[in-house]
Amino acid sequence: MRILLSLAAVLAAPAVAQDEGHCAITAFGAIADDGADDSAALQRALDECAPQVRVPPGRFDVGHIRLPSGADLHLAGGARLVASLNLADYPPLPAIGGHRAWIYGEGVENVSISGLGTFDGQAAPVYRMMDELIARDRNDPRADQRVRFGILLNRCRNARIRDVSVIDTQMYLVNIRQCNDVVLDGITLTAPADSHNTYGL
Numbered sequence: 001m002r003i004l005l006s007l008a009a010v011l012a013a014p015a016v017a018q019d020e021g022h023c024a025i026t027a028f029g030a031i032a033d034d035g036a037d038d039s040a041a042l043q044r045a046l047d048e049c050a051p052q053v054r055v056p057p058g059r060f061d062v063g064h065i066r067l068p069s070g071a072d073l074h075l076a077g078g079a080r081l082v083a084s085l086n087l088a089d090y091p092p093l094p095a096i097g098g099h100r101a102w103i104y105g106e107g108v109e110n111v112s113i114s115g116l117g118t119f120d121g122q123a124a125p126v127y128r129m130m131d132e133l134i135a136r137d138r139n140d141p142r143a144d145q146r147v148r149f150g151i152l153l154n155r156c157r158n159a160r161i162r163d164v165s166v167i168d169t170q171m172y173l174v175n176i177r178q179c180n181d182v183v184l185d186g187i188t189l190t191a192p193a194d195s196h197n198t199y200g201l
Helices: 039-048 125-135
Strands: 001-007 022-024 052-055 056-064 072-075 079-083 101-106 109-115 118-120 148-153 157-160 164-167 172-177 178-189
Touching: 039 052, 039 056, 072 079, 164 172, 172 178
Parallel strands: 022 052, 052 072, 056 079, 072 109, 079 118, 101 148, 109 157, 118 164, 148 172, 157 178, 164 178
Antiparallel strands: 001 178
16 A cells, blocks of 8 residues: 655644754764664654754664654655564553554644655564464454554644655554644655555554
């Protein structure tokens, strides 16, 4: 399944404030293509550096990430954020019924996700595990223990997601819930045709 989205505005949306300042996650300890967990480096960059946090080209492996208000997460062309396959890296979130999310903004304002890079949910091994469990026992509860949301904005205001690609998340690729003033522009969502209940938007 391949979906190309270019949506004007869900509601009338003022621009997310930005200036020329930015910082790279490599300044906070992330190293491209080393296979290490870069979650702490990315989270610290988002919490401490404004307005723009830049992910440079290369692969960076991360688990659950919280977007703070005012964050502008920018993936350069060739940048790839790859989701951890360890379910323990994604805490259950009470605000969304105990489900898990990868890139998550709760009650945030003035947030942006942009750039020509890719969010890779790396879901194929999870699908294989689910198939094996279901083959043995269709009622095995472990077959549905996965990260429900790829990118989730919940109860947010003034948000923009622009130009990025989101591929192969374990369930929802992008989910916008109870938000106002949201713009989605030029994003690409891709999931395998045989994936388990993978929803684009």
